[in-house]
Amino acid sequence: MKGRIKAGEGTxxxxxxxxxxxxxxxxxxxxxxxxxxxxPAFDILATKNGMDARVRVKTKxxxxxxxxxxxxxxxxxxxxxxxERDFTILVNLAAKIEELSFYxxxxxxxxxxxxxxxxxxxxxxxxxxxxxxxxxxxxxLNQKKHESLIAPHLDDWDGLGR
Numbered sequence: 553m554k555g556r557i558k559a560g561e562g563t564x565x566x567x568x569x570x571x572x573x574x575x576x577x578x579x580x581x582x583x584x585x586x587x588x589x590x591x592p593a594f595d596i597l598a599t600k601n602g603m604d605a606r607v608r609v610k611t612k613x614x615x616x617x618x619x620x621x622x623x624x625x626x627x628x629x630x631x632x633x634x635x636e637r638d639f640t641i642l643v644n645l646a647a648k649i650e651e652l653s654f655y656x657x658x659x660x661x662x663x664x665x666x667x668x669x670x671x672x673x674x675x676x677x678x679x680x681x682x683x684x685x686x687x688x689x690x691x692x693l694n695q696k697k698h699e700s701l702i703a704p705h706l707d708d709w710d711g712l713g714r
Contacts, residue, residue, distance in 0.1 A: 569611025569643035570595050572652060577607075580709055593632040598712065605712045606634055608659060611643040614651070617696050621666065623689040629666055630659055639712060642702065644695065655705040656712060665701060666691045 570586060577584040577598055584598040584607075596607035608630065610619045619642055623629050630640075640662050642655040670691055678684045695702065705711070 565613055565645060566609070566611050569645055570609045572643060572645070573607065573609050573641050573654065576654060576709065582712070593630070600713065603637065603713050605637040605639055606632075607712075608638075608640040609643060610640055611645050612695075614644055614646045617694050619693045619695070621691045623670075623691055628663075629691055630663055633659060633663060635660065637712070642693070642705075654707055654709075655702045656708040657702065657705045658711070662693070665698070666693060669693070669698075 574584055574586060574596060577596070580600075582598050582600045584596050586596055587594050593608070594606045595609045598605045598607055610621070612619045621629050624631070630638075638659040640657050640659045642657060644653040644655075646652050674684050674686060676684065693702075
């Protein structure tokens with residue numbers, strides 16, 4: 553799977569992640585529907601036992617450690633960020649199905665992590681001691697570096713109902 557994003561297959565990787573999340577939700581008895589491709593805020597709408605959840609999916613392939621977002625001009629990362637039942641499922645797309653991993657994270661919590669990471673990056677000198685620019689819109693979450701943050705959310709599918 554190495555190099556698929558750079559080979560122009562990023563959309564395929566992202567779509568695969570969404571489809572795997574859909575399969576997991578349906579397998580668990582959750583009524584779930586994909587939103588139209590490239591919808592502005594959510595990828596999946598889900599409901600079970602009268603509880604609705606908005607689900608965003610962010611996928612990376614197993615060859616890479618980083619999930620990446622682009623912040624909007626106003627600095628926000630997520631559009632229409634909800635206070636409750638708004639989740640991002642981080643998918644580590646593996647070549648073998650049994651090695652797939654899903655982190656079910658409340659989006660508000662993820663947004664705070666990404667903002668804090670960006671602030672720390674701004675305070676750290678860049679190449680040749682130059683100051684990092686706040687104009688950079690890329691936001692990263694490194695699976696290895698942030699393992700202590702994301703590990704409690706591994707396969708926390710029940711969290712969607714909280």
